[in-house]
Amino acid sequence: MILSIAYREFRSLFLSPLAWSILATLQFILGYLFLTQVETFTALKDQLEGIDNAPGLTTIIVTPLYGNAAIILMLVTPLLTMRLICEERRNKTLPLLLAAPISTRDIIIGKFLGVWGLQLTITGLITLMPLSLLAGGTLDYGQFFANILALILLLAAFTATGLYMSCKAGHPTVAAMCTFGLLLLLWILDWSAGLKDQESPLLAYLSLLKHFQNMQSGLIATADLSYFVLFTAAFILLSIRNLDNDRLQR
Amino acid sequence: MSTLIKAEHLYRYYGPHCAVNDLSFTLEKGEILGLLGPNGAGKTSTLQMLCGQLAPSAGQITINAYDLLDSPKQAKRHLGYLPDTPPLYRELTVDEFLLYCARLHKIPRAGTAKALARVKNRCGLNDVSDRLIGNLSKGYQQRIGIAQAILHNPAIIILDEPTVGLDPIQIREIRSLIKELGQDHGIILSTHILSEVQESCTQVQIIQQGRLILNETIAGLNKHMNTASLELMTRAAPDYNTLKAIPGVISVEGLSYQRTRIHFDTSQNPAEHIAETVVNLGWGLLEMTPLKKSMEDIFIALTETAQIQNRTQS
Numbered sequence: 001m002i003l004s005i006a007y008r009e010f011r012s013l014f015l016s017p018l019a020w021s022i023l024a025t026l027q028f029i030l031g032y033l034f035l036t037q038v039e040t041f042t043a044l045k046d047q048l049e050g051i052d053n054a055p056g057l058t059t060i061i062v063t064p065l066y067g068n069a070a071i072i073l074m075l076v077t078p079l080l081t082m083r084l085i086c087e088e089r090r091n092k093t094l095p096l097l098l099a100a101p102i103s104t105r106d107i108i109i110g111k112f113l114g115v116w117g118l119q120l121t122i123t124g125l126i127t128l129m130p131l132s133l134l135a136g137g138t139l140d141y142g143q144f145f146a147n148i149l150a151l152i153l154l155l156a157a158f159t160a161t162g163l164y165m166s167c168k169a170g171h172p173t174v175a176a177m178c179t180f181g182l183l184l185l186l187w188i189l190d191w192s193a194g195l196k197d198q199e200s201p202l203l204a205y206l207s208l209l210k211h212f213q214n215m216q217s218g219l220i221a222t223a224d225l226s227y228f229v230l231f232t233a234a235f236i237l238l239s240i241r242n243l244d245n246d247r248l249q250r
Numbered sequence: 251m252s253t254l255i256k257a258e259h260l261y262r263y264y265g266p267h268c269a270v271n272d273l274s275f276t277l278e279k280g281e282i283l284g285l286l287g288p289n290g291a292g293k294t295s296t297l298q299m300l301c302g303q304l305a306p307s308a309g310q311i312t313i314n315a316y317d318l319l320d321s322p323k324q325a326k327r328h329l330g331y332l333p334d335t336p337p338l339y340r341e342l343t344v345d346e347f348l349l350y351c352a353r354l355h356k357i358p359r360a361g362t363a364k365a366l367a368r369v370k371n372r373c374g375l376n377d378v379s380d381r382l383i384g385n386l387s388k389g390y391q392q393r394i395g396i397a398q399a400i401l402h403n404p405a406i407i408i409l410d411e412p413t414v415g416l417d418p419i420q421i422r423e424i425r426s427l428i429k430e431l432g433q434d435h436g437i438i439l440s441t442h443i444l445s446e447v448q449e450s451c452t453q454v455q456i457i458q459q460g461r462l463i464l465n466e467t468i469a470g471l472n473k474h475m476n477t478a479s480l481e482l483m484t485r486a487a488p489d490y491n492t493l494k495a496i497p498g499v500i501s502v503e504g505l506s507y508q509r510t511r512i513h514f515d516t517s518q519n520p521a522e523h524i525a526e527t528v529v530n531l532g533w534g535l536l537e538m539t540p541l542k543k544s545m546e547d548i549f550i551a552l553t554e555t556a557q558i559q560n561r562t563q564s
Contacts, residue, residue, distance in 0.1 A: 008339075095333045099302065099303065100326065101323045101324070247302070
């Protein structure tokens with residue numbers, strides 16, 4: 001049941017030019033950044049050979065690639081999620097789902113999985129780039145997989161935020177704007193911490209960037225994992241509550 | 251006969267505004283229940299509550315012996331619902347959309363093709379299977395809406411104003427489809443058109459300002475319809491009080507300088523009397539047209555009987 005909703009959502013994205021244009025744009029920009037990174041590595045190669053414990057291929061090419069992908073997807077995710085519930089409300093198609101023998105939980109999780117599915121496709125396509133390096137070198141697989149996992153979890157958090165905003169907002173563009181604002185705020189939250197040499201552990205903990213970077217370095221800690229899982233679950237729960245409330249009052 | 255829907259003492263408030271006020275009724279198998287009322291009477295709110303789209307402020311709804319609040323999933327399995335705007339995804343084709351609905355209603359995969367073929371035949375959608383819903387006409391979209399509601403063969407079909415925005419031929423088609431479906435389903439439909447209820451329903455309920463003011467069979471409704479109206483066109487403006495004094499006339503309404511609408515009691519048809527009066531007083535009778543019975547007549551009749559009952563009681 002959940003999967004039917006997810007599948008329809010996924011398919012609908014590809015029925016409009018939206019998903020295709022996003023895939024193409026992302027691939028083009030990230031491909032360009034990837035090649036720049038490869039260029040840097042080749043230029044620095046001789047100097048690096050002289051240093052003990054020098055950063056390797058993975059640190060110099062893969063980590064910045066996934067970091068860039070995260071920032072670009074922070075801009076893109078609101079566009080993917082803005083229509084999820086908002087559009088159904090506006091087109092009055094929500095009764096179709098609400099009158100069917102399925103719970104609001106199934107609807108919300110289905111919608112979430114539909115967009116997350118596209119995000120996974122994007123991640124898969126990005127991953128092809130570092131894999132191409134295997135033709136002439138080797139990767140630090142531990143760090144490589146940590147990067148993939150970090151991006152996947154980060155995208156789940158992005159999508160859940162967007163889904164909740166789509167439940168709340170009356171117009172898709174409003175949902176997109178609010179999602180982007182909230183994500184960007186959470187992204188830059190720990191910048192202020194270092195501003196006057198003051199450490200703010202709370203702000204640093206809340207920051208998406210901090211947890212993402214921790215994982216990117218190859219360190220998979222329970223704290224970071226549970227941060228992303230709790231973050232995603234919280235927004236999914238809020239979305240379910242919001243949709244339930246529709247029935248109760250207006 | 252088995253009871254499909256039992257609604258008891260439903261209330262619905264929007265803030266301080268009471269949209270549905272103490273509504274109770276039942277629906278049996280093989281009945282087509284028409285919910286009749288002017289716009290804003292609470293028809294849509296009532297139907298939304300029956301489908302679990304809207305929680306009632308108070309009251310209980312039982313669908314096929316399942317309580318809608320306690321076991322919504324089982325209850326909704328027996329429901330097919332067409333809201334006032336058909337809930338269609340414009341970017342899908344008819345087949346894709348119906349297939350998606352089949353999944354939502356948990357029709358077993360083996361029976362899906364059969365169910366799809368059945369509803370497409372019934373609603374005349376065979377020619378448009380592969381077309382995008384967004385490109386189809388309003389009539390077809392309405393039919394897809396009905397197809398979606400009957401796809402899982404529910405015991406109860408709820409249609410919110412199913413003929414709004416259709417042309418007369420399409421209306422006739424939808425009406426005959428509803429009659430056909432009524433043979434083995436229980437149907438509730440809402441409308442603000444009296445003739446629609448008279449043509450397609452077996453039961454009628456009239457709602458006004460959230461209250462149920464009549465719950466009758468169609469035969470019972472006709473008994474209540476002892477008022478009718480006629481329109482009068484005269485050269486000079488008539489005197490309303492003189493007209494009102496004629497026995498049998500219930501109320502007189504001035505439409506314009508020359509046109510007057512008169513509501514009267516059918517048991518003592520005053521048409522002859524009116525004509526005589528107009529001619530005698532020299533107002534110049536130009537036209538006298540009997541009007542088709544409207545919901546207004548019923549409302550007048552019902553409020554009239556209520557007043558008479560009140561008078562006899564006091």
